[in-house]
Structure formats: structure tokens, C-alpha cells
Amino acid sequence: MKRQLILEDGTIFIGEAFGADVEKIGEVVFNTGMTGYQEILSDPSYCGQIVTLTYPLIGNYGMNRDDFESITPAIHGFVVKEVADFPSNWRSECTLDEYFRMKGIPGILGIDTRKLTRIIRKYGTLKGAICSTEKPVEEILQQLKATVLPNDQVKRVSTKTAYPSPGRGYRVVLVDFGMKHGILRELNKRDCDVVVVPYHVTAEEILNLSPDGIMLSNGPGDPKDVPHAIEMIRGVQGEVPLFGICLGHQLFALANGANTERLKFGHRGSNHPVKDLQTGKVALTSQNHGYTVEKRSVKQTDLEITHIAINDGTVEGLKHKKYPAFTVQYHPEASPGPEDANELFDQFMDLIEAAKGKGVKKCQNVQI
Incomplete structure (x- = not known):
């Protein structure tokens, strides 16, 4: 299923959907870590944010019970280049996709995360929305314009x-x-x-x-x-x-x-x-x-x-x-x-x- 990430400046990224089938708006940020995606997605400091991972392969060692930094993730979305469908690690208990479906978190994969990161570095963090490609772009841009990011994180x-x-x-x-x-x-x-x-x-x-x-x-x-x-x-x-x-x-x-x-x-x-x-x-x-x-x-x-x-x-x-x-x-x-x-x-x-x-x-x- 196709999914899109729309930034408040009008930039659109089309990719594949994973995780929960929900729409989310948040501040789009990037993390340059090469490992530790489980700790990143469960870090409460990402509350309300859509996190882009610059490392291309995510989910390759699955999800386990030991590496969480909080019980309930507070992120609003995950943006990655590629997600592993079949993780390989003896501690793995489920895939990233399965976990996000459980927790109601949307993800988008297959987009140019390097381009997205360069945009954020040039213009600063931007509001963005993860949604279905069936949603009219102008409608989402109006929502982003009207959205005031929370200050009670x-x-x-x-x-x-x-x-x-x-x-x-x-x-x-x-x-x-x-x-x-x-x-x-x-x-x-x-x-x-x-x-x-x-x-x-x-x-x-x-x-x-x-x-x-x-x-x-x-x-x-x-x-x-x-x-x-x-x-x-x-x-x-x-x-x-x-x-x-x-x-x-x-x-x-x-x-x-x-x-x-x-x-x-x-x-x-x-x-x-x-x-x-x-x-x-x-x-x-x-x-x-x-x-x-x-x-x-x-x-x-x-x-x-x-x-x-x-x-x-x-x-x-x-x-x-x-x-x-x-x-x-x-x-x-x-x-x-x-x-x-x-x-x-x-x-x-x-x-x-x-x-x-x-x-x-x-x-x-x-x-x-």
C-alpha cells in the first residue's frame, strides 16, 4: 500500500506503508545513529515527532523485550529507507512492522531519506504528515498550516x-x-x-x-x-x-x-x-x-x-x-x-x- 509524507513547505515523498494504518502529524526530525532503532523509537524525548533514520536498513534485528526506553512509545511516525521483513537475531520477538501495528504508529519506507535530511538541515525542522496517497495534498497542507504543535509533551x-x-x-x-x-x-x-x-x-x-x-x-x-x-x-x-x-x-x-x-x-x-x-x-x-x-x-x-x-x-x-x-x-x-x-x-x-x-x-x- 502506498503512503505519503507531506512537509509543510509542500514537499511530497511517496513510499510504501508499514505499521499502523493511521494518519499522524508531527515535527519531522532526523537521527544519524546506525543502530539502536528500538531505543530511539521508545525514547520519550521524541514525543509528538516523526523520526527519520538516516541509516538505510532498519528492523534487521527485530524487536525484543529488553531494549525499550519506555513502555509506550510517544513518537508520531517513523520514516526509513528500508525495513527488514525477516529479522535475524536470537532475541527478536517480532518485526518492526508488527510492533508498530500493535502500538498504533504509522511508518513510511522506500523514500529518499538522504534528500529529506538535507531539506531539514537546510530549512530546519518542519511540520509533516504521514497519510494515505488518497488524501488530497492541498487538504493536508491546510491541516499542517492550521496545526499548532503541542507544548505539553x-x-x-x-x-x-x-x-x-x-x-x-x-x-x-x-x-x-x-x-x-x-x-x-x-x-x-x-x-x-x-x-x-x-x-x-x-x-x-x-x-x-x-x-x-x-x-x-x-x-x-x-x-x-x-x-x-x-x-x-x-x-x-x-x-x-x-x-x-x-x-x-x-x-x-x-x-x-x-x-x-x-x-x-x-x-x-x-x-x-x-x-x-x-x-x-x-x-x-x-x-x-x-x-x-x-x-x-x-x-x-x-x-x-x-x-x-x-x-x-x-x-x-x-x-x-x-x-x-x-x-x-x-x-x-x-x-x-x-x-x-x-x-x-x-x-x-x-x-x-x-x-x-x-x-x-x-x-x-x-x-x-
Whole structure:
């Protein structure tokens, strides 16, 4: 069955349908990762987006129960060059097509994904629609013109209620803005006693849980659409050590007086080089974000830039000059991607240990 992808600028791609027989509108973005399609499609940070994969062959190792980053995918569509009908992997339990049919996600294959990526790189992310070729193009273009993309993505993907992931180590409160399961797995590996809380949690509610540390998770959308989280961060920083990832990094910046801005087409992939300004070490990182911290806005704050992106010089890491708090724009838990930066979770544990031994107010010189 034929299916089309129509962009708001009038560009039309005709391909073959796979997945669910539904129509979806969303922001069209691209990911350059060569593997990890299961983790990508289940990453809550893609909420409401139509994801294009630049690697041509997708679905060749099927879908399995272990590699999901969320229970329910929040993407609005998948665009690929080719989908494997007969995956080959001992862990495979179903095909990509079967999974998308189950979850109500439409896909389109057989289009020129290189051309689509070049359009996005040139003009920036665009609204798009995946629909049947029987739909009149003008009708879809009018829908796209009238569609206002949602700004409540964090609310859609965050947990509705708090829940524990018990351990016998440090108590870590993990604020779920659209948390990837990989973050929780890394804390569990370190035997942390984790309490996952919703995005709208207050500083008082967090501190009442007597945490040893606070983790701000990744998540979708514009950080300025989550103003109450900014107030929460102001209320907890300095009380206990804090570590933020991706959206958590951007919210931390806003809470301390810096600014964020939209990137033209974002950073989405598993091979983005990032330089640690303190050590000079370069790590290959997994990234998925459409916004960044404005570099010049950091100068008038109590924040210090710790990492930068090699490709475009954007801010990739921050730390507070007075409090035991640090954040990174990329994903140290990978899932998918290289684990070059996994040691950041150990640094968070060291920060907690130092805070418990010396008192938070005296931990300003801890290296992070």
C-alpha cells in the first residue's frame, strides 16, 4: 500500500506503508545513529515527532523485550529507507512492522531519506504528515498550516504518580520529565534507592523524601514550557547534590539565570563528539535534543561551562560554582550509543558521598 509524507513547505515523498494504518502529524526530525532503532523509537524525548533514520536498513534485528526506553512509545511516525521483513537475531520477538501495528504508529519506507535530511538541515525542522496517497495534498497542507504543535509533551510522558525502585545505597529522587529507562538502570546498578517522581513535583515534596541526591531526567520539548520545574530546581539546589541530563540540563541553566534557544535541526544521533574543558578528553556521545543553552547567557550566572560540542561549539555541560550540582546535554547512559561518558554516574555518587561526609555547603570544591 502506498503512503505519503507531506512537509509543510509542500514537499511530497511517496513510499510504501508499514505499521499502523493511521494518519499522524508531527515535527519531522532526523537521527544519524546506525543502530539502536528500538531505543530511539521508545525514547520519550521524541514525543509528538516523526523520526527519520538516516541509516538505510532498519528492523534487521527485530524487536525484543529488553531494549525499550519506555513502555509506550510517544513518537508520531517513523520514516526509513528500508525495513527488514525477516529479522535475524536470537532475541527478536517480532518485526518492526508488527510492533508498530500493535502500538498504533504509522511508518513510511522506500523514500529518499538522504534528500529529506538535507531539506531539514537546510530549512530546519518542519511540520509533516504521514497519510494515505488518497488524501488530497492541498487538504493536508491546510491541516499542517492550521496545526499548532503541542507544548505539553513533558506532561504527556512523565509518570503520573511517584513510585520506588528500591536499593540499599544512596536515596536518589529522580524527576521524570520523560525519563529513559537507561538512566534508572544506571542508578540501579549502583544500588541506589531511587524514588521516581512526576515532573510537577515541588521542592518541598522532594526534600520531604530525605534524598541524598537529585537527578533531573531527559525529556521532550522546550524547557521554557516547564516553568514550575525551574522553581523546583531553585528550591533544591544547594540542599543536596544534583545531576541533570538533557532537558534537566536546560532547566538547570534556566533556574540559574541562563537562557536557552532553539537549534535549527537539533542534535540527534549516537556519534556526537563532546570535549571536557577540564581534562581535554573528547567523548563520543548519544544525543537527542532540539534546544541548547545559550553560551553567552552563562557568563552572568553562577554557572561554569564544563563541556562543549566539537561540531558546533554549543554548550554540553555545566556546573554550579557554589553548589554541588552539574549537568550535561548529552546522554551518559547511552541507550543507544557509546558509553564513553558513563563515568558521570560514578562522579554523581562521589559527589553524594562527599556531601554526606562534609555537609552540602562545604562541597563546593568537589571535582565534577
